[in-house]
Amino acid sequence: xxxxxxxxQRGKGDPNRDRHIPVLLSxxxxxxxxxxxxxxxxxTFGAGGYxxxxxxxxxxxxxxxxxxxxxxxAGADLVASRGGALELRLAPFGQLLDWAEDPETQDRFxxxxxxxxxxxxxxxxxxxxxxxxxxxxxEGPLDMRMFSAPGEGLAEEGLSAADVVNxxxxxxxxxILFQYGEERRSRAIxxxxxxxxVQEPFTRTLDLADVVAKVLGGGKPxxxxxxxxxxxxxxxxxxxxxxxxxxxxxxxERLLKPGGRLVLVTFHSLEDRIxxxxxxxxxxxxxxxxxxxxxxxxxxxxxxxxxVNPRPLTSSKGETQVNPRARSAxxxxxxxxxxxxxxxxxxxxxxxxxxx
Ligand SMILES: C[S@@+](CC[C@H](N)C(=O)[O-])C[C@H]1O[C@@H](n2cnc3c(N)ncnc32)[C@H](O)[C@@H]1O
Numbered sequence: 001x002x003x004x005x006x007x008x009q010r011g012k013g014d015p016n017r018d019r020h021i022p023v024l025l026s027x028x029x030x031x032x033x034x035x036x037x038x039x040x041x042x043x044t045f046g047a048g049g050y051x052x053x054x055x056x057x058x059x060x061x062x063x064x065x066x067x068x069x070x071x072x073x074a075g076a077d078l079v080a081s082r083g084g085a086l087e088l089r090l091a092p093f094g095q096l097l098d099w100a101e102d103p104e105t106q107d108r109f110x111x112x113x114x115x116x117x118x119x120x121x122x123x124x125x126x127x128x129x130x131x132x133x134x135x136x137x138x139e140g141p142l143d144m145r146m147f148s149a150p151g152e153g154l155a156e157e158g159l160s161a162a163d164v165v166n167x168x169x170x171x172x173x174x175x176i177l178f179q180y181g182e183e184r185r186s187r188a189i190x191x192x193x194x195x196x197x198v199q200e201p202f203t204r205t206l207d208l209a210d211v212v213a214k215v216l217g218g219g220k221p222x223x224x225x226x227x228x229x230x231x232x233x234x235x236x237x238x239x240x241x242x243x244x245x246x247x248x249x250x251x252x253e254r255l256l257k258p259g260g261r262l263v264l265v266t267f268h269s270l271e272d273r274i275x276x277x278x279x280x281x282x283x284x285x286x287x288x289x290x291x292x293x294x295x296x297x298x299x300x301x302x303x304x305x306x307x308v309n310p311r312p313l314t315s316s317k318g319e320t321q322v323n324p325r326a327r328s329a330x331x332x333x334x335x336x337x338x339x340x341x342x343x344x345x346x347x348x349x350x351x352x353x354x355x356x
Contacts (some may be wrong), residue, residue, distance in 0.1 A: 096251025
């Protein structure tokens with residue numbers, strides 16, 4: 001199903017309007033297949049690109065989440081313009097699992113949705129706002145929290161990236177860079193960070209980017225900035241992104257009706273691996289046991305999803321020319337079966353374990 005062109009109802013004068021280009025939008029709609037009378041969850045509202053397109057495609061309802069107060073504030077016009085079809089919540093999408101498990105909410109939410117879509121990672125607005133501290137290319141405070149205030153109850157009581165590099169011991173910093181950034185020189189970078197912070201604690205993004213660049217020396221052959229992996233690792237850790245993803249996946253498995261569609265767009269290999277393993281196991285394709293799930297019990301479980309595309313969809317050349325951010329996007333999708341949801345096994349989906 002294609003979105004109705006020219007019917008973007010994001011508020012006029014909304015600063016987010018032209019800044020975040022939704023990635024793989026027509027592929028997302030094709031996988032989600034919005035239909036009139038149905039209910040969807042947009043787990044990552046951002047600038048509302050997917051939400052607008054879903055609401056344009058069918059006379060349906062969307063419940064959207066974002067953990068970033070700026071994204072939710074900027075979405076107020078869209079909520080007002082949609083006359084009750086859109087509810088936007090300031091909350092992490094890990095809450096989907098809380099609803100499914102809480103006896104007070106589960107009756108209202110379990111098996112009640114026709115589609116759930118996740119567009120993971122950061123938005124262009126978050127990257128562009130130097131004050132958020134996500135970018136190694138613009139000067140800003142070394143923060144990287146998507147949620148603005150401590151107390152969301154996640155990610156080490158709201159530590160910022162500066163807290164991590166200034167207070168964690170060297171081995172732990174190295175582990176974070178290795179596990180969440182897949183940075184091969186993690187130990188050398190951690191050593192340089194600790195040596196530098198003794199002179200002066202880190203407060204600014206470019207300061208950290210310079211220290212990393214000195215260790216790694218110049219740019220990477222693929223043209224990426226040497227601090228790319230370090231910044232990715234800190235962002236994932238500070239926001240507990242992989243823990244959130246697992247909670248979101250387990251929650252969606254419970255909230256979707258039989259026939260409901262789960263659609264995920266990922267931007268790096270750690271996320272994609274988790275999504276791939278989740279769908280492969282739930283779709284009966286993994287064929288592997290694990291420390292926690294013996295092979296025999298996997299074989300007895302009925303698949304809770306039918307996998308739509310065994311290989312991930314990626315962006316076309318045309319899309320990546322217009323939107324370079326789409327280069328690393330991968331879309332995976334599944335359709336919920338009528339089988340019971342699987343048990344929640346955090347340890348089995350390839351999440352790097354770091355002692356917190
Ligand atoms: C890539 S953007 C989404 C863009 C959106 N699909 C659009 O078309 O405008 C990702 C958004 O997800 C939000 N986000 C990331 N992790 C989240 C989480 N665990 N819970 C809720 N929102 C999250 C970010 O704050 C960001 O606004």
